[in-house]
Amino acid sequence: MFKTLRNAWNVTELRKRILYTFLILVIYRLGNHIIVPFVDTSDIVKSMSEQGGLLSFVDMMNGGALSKLSVFALGVMPYIEASIIMQLLTVAIPRLESISKEGEEGRKKIGKYTRYLSIVFSIIMGIGTYAVMTHYGASVDSNFEKALVVLTLMAGSTFTMWLGDQITAKGIGNGMSLLIAWNILSRIPSMIGQIAEIIETGNASLIEAIVLVGVLAILLVGVIAASLSERRVPIQYATKSNGKVFNQSSNIPFGLTSSVVISIIFAMSVVQFPAIIAQINTNWGYSKWVLNSQWSPFNTNTVWYVILFVLAIMFFTWFYTQITFKPDEMAENIHKSSGFIPGVRPGEPTEKYLTSVLNRVSVISGIIASIVSIVPIIMEKFGNFKVSITGTALLIVIGVSVEIVKTLESQLVMRNYEGFLKKN
Numbered sequence: 050m051f052k053t054l055r056n057a058w059n060v061t062e063l064r065k066r067i068l069y070t071f072l073i074l075v076i077y078r079l080g081n082h083i084i085v086p087f088v089d090t091s092d093i094v095k096s097m098s099e100q101g102g103l104l105s106f107v108d109m110m111n112g113g114a115l116s117k118l119s120v121f122a123l124g125v126m127p128y129i130e131a132s133i134i135m136q137l138l139t140v141a142i143p144r145l146e147s148i149s150k151e152g153e154e155g156r157k158k159i160g161k162y163t164r165y166l167s168i169v170f171s172i173i174m175g176i177g178t179y180a181v182m183t184h185y186g187a188s189v190d191s192n193f194e195k196a197l198v199v200l201t202l203m204a205g206s207t208f209t210m211w212l213g214d215q216i217t218a219k220g221i222g223n224g225m226s227l228l229i230a231w232n233i234l235s236r237i238p239s240m241i242g243q244i245a246e247i248i249e250t251g252n253a254s255l256i257e258a259i260v261l262v263g264v265l266a267i268l269l270v271g272v273i274a275a276s277l278s279e280r281r282v283p284i285q286y287a288t289k290s291n292g293k294v295f296n297q298s299s300n301i302p303f304g305l306t307s308s309v310v311i312s313i314i315f316a317m318s319v320v321q322f323p324a325i326i327a328q329i330n331t332n333w334g335y336s337k338w339v340l341n342s343q344w345s346p347f348n349t350n351t352v353w354y355v356i357l358f359v360l361a362i363m364f365f366t367w368f369y370t371q372i373t374f375k376p377d378e379m380a381e382n383i384h385k386s387s388g389f390i391p392g393v394r395p396g397e398p399t400e401k402y403l404t405s406v407l408n409r410v411s412v413i414s415g416i417i418a419s420i421v422s423i424v425p426i427i428m429e430k431f432g433n434f435k436v437s438i439t440g441t442a443l444l445i446v447i448g449v450s451v452e453i454v455k456t457l458e459s460q461l462v463m464r465n466y467e468g469f470l471k472k473n
Contacts, residue, residue: 057457063221070220073212074231080121080208081114081232085201087194088118088182107325109442110317112232113239118182120205124232125225127174128210129318131167135159136372167210168203175202180329222453226310230449233442264428265443268421272444275417276451278305280410282403286388299388301379303410308369309418310448313441315369316361320354323347355423362422363415370411376403418444 057063108115111124139145139159148155179198189195209228216224248258281300288297324347327336339347346353380400389395393402421444 053454053457053461056461060461063457063460066219066221070216070222070227073216073220073224074227077121077209077212077228077231078112078235080205081112081117081119081235083120085118085120085122085198087189088198089188107321109236109240110229110232112235114232115178118178120201121209122178123171123174123202123206123209125206125209125213125228126318127170127206128163128167128213128225129314130170130174130322131163133315133318135163135166136368140372164210168207171203171206172199175199175206177326177329178202181325184328184331222449222456223311226314226445226449226452229314230446233446261428264424268424268443269447271417272306272421272447273451275414276304276306276447279303279307280305280406282406283391284383284388285391286386288387303374303406305410305414305417306444306448306451307414308366308373308411309414310445310452312365312369312415313362313418313422313444315365316358317441319365320347320358320361324349349426355426359419359423362418363412366415366418367408367411370407370414374403374407376400376407379403 057067107126111122111126114121114124135145139149145159145162148158151158176199179195179202189198210225213224213228216222216227218224220227244258244261248255279302281302284299284301286297286299323339327333327339327347330336331340339345342348343351344353345351346357348354377400380396380403383389383399384395390399390402393399422441
């Protein structure tokens with residue numbers, strides 16, 4: 050990894066991309082410290098830290114912006130929700146599906162629709178966020194000031210979306226995923242401090258802390274191993290030279306965790322959205338059932354929440370794998386390139402074979418993501434550490450890091466730097 054970063058730094062264009070990415074991340078962190086106008090946030094941080102649970106998790110994903118009620122309090126969540134809706138609509142509505150198949154222009158149109166929808170979501174979530182924060186001590190005097198707070202949150206979310214797009218276009222890696230990983234990393238020191246405080250105050254023993262660190266170490270090794278694993282489908286191409294036919298071999302790599310990062314973010318957004326809405330007014334009958342009922346799949350203290358979370362992860366892993374790799378288009382491109390999979394006929398049989406491979410890969414990926422996500426939740430039930438966020442955070446950070454390294458390696462290969470990469 051460090052060797053790849055060093056080699057990338059020696060390439061002028063890649064060095065500019067790395068510096069540009071870092072600049073965007075710094076701007077984003079600075080924005081997290083700009084508080085929305087007219088709101089006294091002095092009591093919010095303390096109230097949310099004592100509350101823990103869902104809002105603390107959302108706050109961690111936003112780098113502490115929610116507890117500060119900063120201009121970036123919504124983070125990339127509106128964009129994620131809009132992306133989920135648009136991708137589902139693309140599958141369900143033939144017109145949108147045909148647009149998505151129009152190549153680069155089609156993807157740009159879908160991206161534009163997603164951004165418009167994310168603005169709508171940011172307004173809705175801005176209203177909800179302010180309503181939730183009023184329960185933690187945030188309040189303003191007039192309707193004008195309330196409207197200005199919501200507009201500020203909407204503008205901050207739109208600017209965050211723009212920053213993510215800039216990283217994707219001019220930087221390194223997927224901008225939205227990188228912003229979330231950056232937020233998580235920024236919260237690690239405070240998370241360590243909270244664990245140390247729990248031990249110091251006697252709420253947890255040193256043995257429990259050692260067990261926690263051991264489990265996290267095992268999860269870390271497992272996530273790294275899974276992130277570096279891939280299923281390779283062999284491809285052979287028939288070429289002619291001087292009247293003779295030669296076979297050239299290649300392969301299509303399907304990473305075990307290539308779709309996991311986005312999928313788990315989607316799953317978290319869907320599973321936690323009803324509980325976030327319920328936080329607007331905890332006196333509603335709906336809110337009481339969602340937050341407190343032992344039968345509620347949105348109550349993080351129930352086994353139904355764990356089951357729903359696992360099912361959501363499995364579904365979005367499968368769904369995102371299918372729409373990312375598109376086996377029908379892959380089979381067609383292989384056929385057009387005079388290629389074939391050994392033992393598989395071209396055309397529809399190739400598509401079915403690739404679909405079956407992707408299904409198996411997505412199942413394994415979903416199981417890995419589920420284990421990493423729910424093990425800390427189970428640990429929380431038997432200890433005094435509020436660590437339910439750790440597995441998910443670990444998976445996102447490691448997944449994003451591996452994807453960045455792979456992106457740099459592919460860029461180095463394109464620039465004839467194969468000699469610097471690890472030889473197989």
